[in-house]
Amino acid sequence: MTSNPPELRPDLAPKLHIGDAPRAGQPTLGMVSLGCPKALVDSERILTRLRAEGYGISPDYTGADAVIVNTCGFLDSAKAESLDAIGEALKENGKVIVTGCLGAEPDYIREHHPRILAVTGPHQYEQVLDAVHAAVPPDPNPFVDLLPATGVQLTPRHFSYLKISEGCNHRCKFCIIPDMRGRLTSRPAHAVLREAEKLVAAGVRELLVISQDTSAYGMDRKHDLNPWKGDEVRSHITDLTRELGKLGSAQDLWVRLHYVYPYPFVRELIPLMADPDTAVLPYLDIPFQHAHPDMLKRMARPAAGAKTLDEIAAWRATCPDITLRSTFIVGYPGETEAEFQHLLDWMDEAQLDRVGCFKYENVAGARSNELPDHVAEELKQERWERFMQKAQAISEAKLEAKVGQVMQVIVDDIDEDGIATCRTKADAPEIDGNLFIDEGTEGLSAGDLVTVEVDEAGEYDLWGCISN
Numbered sequence: 001m002t003s004n005p006p007e008l009r010p011d012l013a014p015k016l017h018i019g020d021a022p023r024a025g026q027p028t029l030g031m032v033s034l035g036c037p038k039a040l041v042d043s044e045r046i047l048t049r050l051r052a053e054g055y056g057i058s059p060d061y062t063g064a065d066a067v068i069v070n071t072c073g074f075l076d077s078a079k080a081e082s083l084d085a086i087g088e089a090l091k092e093n094g095k096v097i098v099t100g101c102l103g104a105e106p107d108y109i110r111e112h113h114p115r116i117l118a119v120t121g122p123h124q125y126e127q128v129l130d131a132v133h134a135a136v137p138p139d140p141n142p143f144v145d146l147l148p149a150t151g152v153q154l155t156p157r158h159f160s161y162l163k164i165s166e167g168c169n170h171r172c173k174f175c176i177i178p179d180m181r182g183r184l185t186s187r188p189a190h191a192v193l194r195e196a197e198k199l200v201a202a203g204v205r206e207l208l209v210i211s212q213d214t215s216a217y218g219m220d221r222k223h224d225l226n227p228w229k230g231d232e233v234r235s236h237i238t239d240l241t242r243e244l245g246k247l248g249s250a251q252d253l254w255v256r257l258h259y260v261y262p263y264p265f266v267r268e269l270i271p272l273m274a275d276p277d278t279a280v281l282p283y284l285d286i287p288f289q290h291a292h293p294d295m296l297k298r299m300a301r302p303a304a305g306a307k308t309l310d311e312i313a314a315w316r317a318t319c320p321d322i323t324l325r326s327t328f329i330v331g332y333p334g335e336t337e338a339e340f341q342h343l344l345d346w347m348d349e350a351q352l353d354r355v356g357c358f359k360y361e362n363v364a365g366a367r368s369n370e371l372p373d374h375v376a377e378e379l380k381q382e383r384w385e386r387f388m389q390k391a392q393a394i395s396e397a398k399l400e401a402k403v404g405q406v407m408q409v410i411v412d413d414i415d416e417d418g419i420a421t422c423r424t425k426a427d428a429p430e431i432d433g434n435l436f437i438d439e440g441t442e443g444l445s446a447g448d449l450v451t452v453e454v455d456e457a458g459e460y461d462l463w464g465c466i467s468n
């Protein structure tokens, strides 16, 4: 009845086996997972979320700031094993959070182990995170975090972030991530794929691949080979994406890539996105930040010399349906009117589907703070408004062109009035738009993939009806 996968046992896992070597000062958790495959999926889900929040995962007790013990309570022998595991974790680490099936009997656990920090029952992910945050506070920083701040809420159970690496080897002048998160450390491909496979088995329909620099995945590992399903997979973003795309069909799984930099080999990803038989979405979240080459050099951006308009044309030639999302900074120190106008002209040509824009601000510790010619706040605001006006006009025209099209959407929520909030393949959760279905939603649930006909478009959102 019990299964103790070595990579989840602080007491059994070889050091750094799962490639999550925490960096100095990183809040770090250990996990002991007992019980059936369902409990293992719960453990995986908690670890996935903690990784995405910036926690390190320690393969041993001493490297962890606290340990989560995911217990089994099915048989007396399983209960005894769970109590033993809690006792061991208390002895070796001292800070222990208990969850899982035995967590349904908190008094029983506390009777044996009064020193535990918290007890939560099975599938109580949010409460486990709450307890973790209280015991080992996260290290939130709006300038380095990859996820929108959602408090202790987990993402809805039908989509999940999948963190493939930590840190970054670049030195963009406005960014403090390399100082705070350290240099690029990629997880082995098989650890990422195994986690993804478990999430899909648990009902996740959309995997959101995140890292600080997704294109760079595996460079630190020299793109080593990793065992996977009797074969070998290179720790390279192309190979990883290809394998993730095989975890489901385009009809039942979406795999979405975030934070991809425009390195030349990104062209290798595009055929995967154009292939109707893989789960990889034709969607690239690619943070350009600016378009003028001098600005990009002053920002010290990776791939600053890339001819991005040529790249975009090549991607669209291979995959005409590709959605391009990006973020930009206006008012970076030294930005001239001519450079800003260049960005607006570039936007006219690039016709990006989804765009976010930030007004530059100093961040403690960033090298850009010392640059000359900071832009006045009023000018930043004016440029931001001009930029957003253009981006909004492009978005509106693109969405208008979708009216009448039939497409697959994923259902995120159904409210009490029966209105379904969904997303198309072009919409990442929490940052892009929505498609709403106002009627005929009986029988639909969050996580369903359904076919709709678009009948109305707004500035950022669509409306549609279920298509038979």
Ligand code: SF4
Pocket: 168, 169, 170, 171, 172, 175, 176, 177, 178, 212, 213, 302
């Ligand atoms: S690529 Fe640049 S902006 Fe992105 S994390 Fe690295 S240093 Fe920061």
